[in-house]
Amino acid sequence: MSLKTLARGALSLAALAGALLPVAVQAQAANEQFIPLLVYRTGQFAPLGMPWADGKQDYLKLVNARDGGVNGVKLAFEECETAYDAAKGVECYERLKGKGGGASGFDTQSTGITFAVTDKAFVDKVVVETPGYGLSQSADGTVFEWNFPLLGTYWTAADVMLQDIAKKEKGSLKGKKIALVYHDSPYGKEPIPLIQKRAAAEGFEVLLYPVTPPGVEQKSTWLQIRQQRPDYVLFWSAGVMTPAGIREAQASGYPREKIYAIWWAGSDHDVKDIGAGAKGYNAITLHNSSAKDKVHDELKKFVYDKGQGTGPATGLGAIAHTRGMMISMLQVEAIRTAQEKFGKGKVMTPEQVRWGFENLNLTADRLKALGFGEVMRPVQTSCANHMGTDWARIVQWDGAKWNLASDWYQSDKTHIDPLVKEYAAKYAKDKNLKPRSCG
Numbered sequence: 001m002s003l004k005t006l007a008r009g010a011l012s013l014a015a016l017a018g019a020l021l022p023v024a025v026q027a028q029a030a031n032e033q034f035i036p037l038l039v040y041r042t043g044q045f046a047p048l049g050m051p052w053a054d055g056k057q058d059y060l061k062l063v064n065a066r067d068g069g070v071n072g073v074k075l076a077f078e079e080c081e082t083a084y085d086a087a088k089g090v091e092c093y094e095r096l097k098g099k100g101g102g103a104s105g106f107d108t109q110s111t112g113i114t115f116a117v118t119d120k121a122f123v124d125k126v127v128v129e130t131p132g133y134g135l136s137q138s139a140d141g142t143v144f145e146w147n148f149p150l151l152g153t154y155w156t157a158a159d160v161m162l163q164d165i166a167k168k169e170k171g172s173l174k175g176k177k178i179a180l181v182y183h184d185s186p187y188g189k190e191p192i193p194l195i196q197k198r199a200a201a202e203g204f205e206v207l208l209y210p211v212t213p214p215g216v217e218q219k220s221t222w223l224q225i226r227q228q229r230p231d232y233v234l235f236w237s238a239g240v241m242t243p244a245g246i247r248e249a250q251a252s253g254y255p256r257e258k259i260y261a262i263w264w265a266g267s268d269h270d271v272k273d274i275g276a277g278a279k280g281y282n283a284i285t286l287h288n289s290s291a292k293d294k295v296h297d298e299l300k301k302f303v304y305d306k307g308q309g310t311g312p313a314t315g316l317g318a319i320a321h322t323r324g325m326m327i328s329m330l331q332v333e334a335i336r337t338a339q340e341k342f343g344k345g346k347v348m349t350p351e352q353v354r355w356g357f358e359n360l361n362l363t364a365d366r367l368k369a370l371g372f373g374e375v376m377r378p379v380q381t382s383c384a385n386h387m388g389t390d391w392a393r394i395v396q397w398d399g400a401k402w403n404l405a406s407d408w409y410q411s412d413k414t415h416i417d418p419l420v421k422e423y424a425a426k427y428a429k430d431k432n433l434k435p436r437s438c439g
Helices: 003-020 046-067 086-096 111-124 154-168 192-202 219-228 241-252 294-302 319-342 350-358 364-370 413-430
Strands: 033-039 075-081 177-183 205-211 232-236 259-261 282-286 392-397 402-404
Touching: 033 046, 033 086, 033 319, 046 075, 046 294, 046 319, 075 086, 086 111, 154 192, 154 232, 154 259, 154 282, 154 392, 154 413, 177 192, 177 219, 192 205, 192 413, 205 219, 219 241, 232 241, 241 259, 282 319, 294 319, 319 350
Parallel strands: 033 075, 177 205, 177 232, 232 259, 259 282
Antiparallel strands: 282 392, 392 402
16 A cells, blocks of 8 residues: 555544544633634644644643632633634634633644734734744744744744754754755745754755645655755654655655654654654654653543543653643643733633733743643743743654653754844834834
8 A cells, every 4th residue: 555545544534533523612601711722633734633632622621620720710612623724724713712702812733824813813812822833933022912932933943953963063064965844834934044044154055845735745855855965854744744754764765863853743643653664763842842740640630530531541641742731731821820910710801811921930840830840941921022931852763762862952042033033023014013112
């Protein structure tokens, strides 16, 4: 059976699974905080989308079951299927933005959907929360008042990958060839400006290889790579594109230890079926989302052992599932932070929740108390900085499991900060927005 046939089968199974799953809706009372859940359990990215969506919903269930909500305010939620389609994502956004007195923020699960709803969020005054994806320039809170690319952006990821490669190359990338194999979409194109800026400054060559979605057919791409012989490949993939690319790298003889994958292409499901064939494959983590901590034990105790889990219990601790929990945790803590200012035990308005996102201060002690001490490092946001602190590590697949392959990294602000300012200023000019003062 061909790879193409297998991939089509996987997509069909994912679509069937999505169709059979009940729509996740929790009936909302007047004193409940509403959180919309945009998901893609179907479509080309379903293998990533399902555990991600499960993790988001599971953490909300945990907060309700373990804590009785946020200071007594229960969390209500509703899933809306986007299939990673921007038009469907906008439909979900429009349908859910005003529900329950106003949505507590949208994790769109898609860079393309983020592009589509960002302009609307300014008008609707609704938070767009995009941890580890979305518009990299939206870290600038003076322009993007309603966007929060928390924990890190695609510019963070590309920069850290290049830092780790430089470390292996005795501190210099001069004269090297770095290839970017990317999903030909806003998601895949996002790291290009940062990579090109660093290449100009450090004297390495960039080779760009766009892959037409869904990315099942990559044979010609990896044949070109075999001919051009780049020193390293940065792999901006997700869903069915990821195992297809790893298998083509294997078939073409390209060393997997020379491949660095974005965090959405570095989950358990991406490599498990390939096993030893993916040995050496590197991926970047969002903070340390490959770790397990107390939150996983509590989720099992309070939710899964009671038969209330969203997905299979075997998914607990999987990287994509943990990232989903991280995203919901940030949203819950923004609500909690808002309550500290506007009233404990009260339902927060969308504008109050935005204030909470902008004033997050998750210390090491707080993260430990939440059960995320091993998963995340401290994060603090501000009026000007909507990303907070970006931390990342490199993990490597050994044929059976992921292992940490680096110490902690942060992005080099030398290149990123000017790029954020440049692209944010361009956005403000194009949209006729006046940046606010954060004095």
